[in-house]
Amino acid sequence: MDDFNQAKYIQEFQKEKYDRCIFNVPKGYKVFIEAHWKASGYKSLNSYVNALIEADMKRVAQNNKQDLSCTKD
Secondary structure (H helix, E strand, O other): OOOHHHHHHHHHHHHHOOOOOOOOOOEEEEEEEEHHHHHOOOOOHHHHHHHHHHHHHHHHHHHHHHHHHOOOO
16 A cells, blocks of 8 residues: 655645746845745745735736827827
């Protein structure tokens, strides 16, 4: 009988469901980022980064809509 390997299951699930994005910050900067996302009420760095990306993409989309409406005249 095969034993269930929880770690392998999680790894396979994440590989199937998520894309990984790895980025670098200057040495020592991570501690400031961590303090900031925690103080801002986020549960993880991942949720903070995703929220920033989503907000920026919405802002750009909104700006593009405004720009397009200005050029229709």
